Amino acid sequence: MSNNIQDAIEQEREQVRATCDTSGKDSPECAAAWDALEELQAEASHQKSNQKTKNSLEKYCDDNPDADECRIYDD
Template sequence: MSENIKELIEKEIEGARAACDTSGGSSQECAAAWDAVEELQAEAAHQREKGTGKTSLEAYCDSNPDADECRVYDN
């Protein structure tokens, strides 16, 4: 995950806290600000998944190279 998105998430969290302090915890502004934080966090998670470039089987085989599912046969 890039530093850029981490910084953006931190700024959005600060903004959400400020919005909730100003408008109240049950206000629409507060809810919208936290929605923005959640969207950025979801994007960060997506970027992390995309960055690995491995399928779940490849990741499993990296951790368990002797497993039957990970055997490679030459013809």
Template sequence: MAIFMSDLKAQIQTERDAARAVCDLKGDGSAECAVAWDTVEELQAEAAHQRETEKPKSSLEQYCDANPDAAECRVYDD
């Protein structure tokens, strides 16, 4: 199951806030603080990976997104 980019961004922000809270509570040098920031870094790495692997839409795909009823965009089931 893939995580959508918008969900991933929200999760990164949530984990970032949690990491700040943990570090404020436990201290910047604590193991809990390090683990919390590692989680943020892993999510950021996943977001970067998803951005790299996203295939850009072709001009026809962009056209069909804007004009779904156009003859060129019809899909016929066999």
């Protein structure tokens, strides 16, 4: 996951605190700020889940593309 989205989440979190301190915890502005933060966190989670981790065979084949185990046959 990129550091940019983590930085954005941290900045948004600070903004939420400031907005809620100014407008009040029960204000529409505070609720909207929390919604924006939750959307950013959901996007970060989505990006993280889309990162495919390679299994040991895939890693081996990356290092040894000519190995018999790594052959790909076309039908």
